[in-house]
Amino acid sequence: MKALSRQPSQEACVPADDDRLDLRPVEGKGVDEELAALAKAVAHPARVRIVRLLLRRTSCMCGDIVDELPLAQSTVSQHLKVLKAAGLIRGEVEGARVCYWVAPRTVRRLKALVAAL
């Protein structure tokens, strides 16, 4: 059933996310809310850390994130939930574990919105 196991040692573990150019506007009424929402997702040191961890890792990383942070497992899980809700990361159940990776498209969007300031 095509188990999509973590790629052993390739460039990154991002499952071919949308890589096209983003043509959406970078300012306007709704865009303010969009930027605010993305900024809020990153508005916590632990979540910044998580995003960085996922970006730097060549493999998918699962709950090893918990070991990297001085927080309880449930708290880390909450932060992951926030990041996922914002679309910054994605997660997929991998047997007993869960594999997380960043959503490059949303990260690019965040960069574009901030850069457009």
Added chain:
Amino acid sequence: MKALSRQPSQEACVPADDDRLDLRPVEGKGVDEELAALAKAVAHPARVRIVRLLLRRTSCMCGDIVDELPLAQSTVSQHLKVLKAAGLIRGEVEGARVCYWVAPRTVRRLKALVAAL
């Protein structure tokens, strides 16, 4: 007494903020907190709006911000306080009014930190 009145129609109202290149690191322990703090300052639609307003205006803008937002004056004042505390904007009393402008250096710093993700 050199009243520093709002420049009538020049490029921007930014009073010659530090314009040198920023050589501080863009990742690391303390940097996560720095980015988180800056992101938090922008993690609200009203504050994004304010920053944009101040960036786009050729004149300084004062409490006209209040007229642009669907919020009470005290609430807007609070948002301005948050932005000022984060170093993203600066304010100076101008007679009975207060002149706000963005701090380009901090905005650049934010852009650098996000771009480095």
Added chain:
DNA sequence: AGCTTTCATCGTCTTTTTACGATACCAGAG
């Protein structure tokens, strides 16, 4: 001196965030 305008701060209330332990869930090992 009074009055008005402009803005900040205070006090209060409501909502959201953050954090944790406890518990439930699910997949794999034995």
Added chain:
DNA sequence: CTCTGGTATCGTAAAAAGACGATGAAAGCT
């Protein structure tokens, strides 16, 4: 099937954020 390890979710508590009206302070006008 039972146990175990890895996660998510629940319940709860504390803290912070967000919003508003009321009040206060300073400046300018009459």
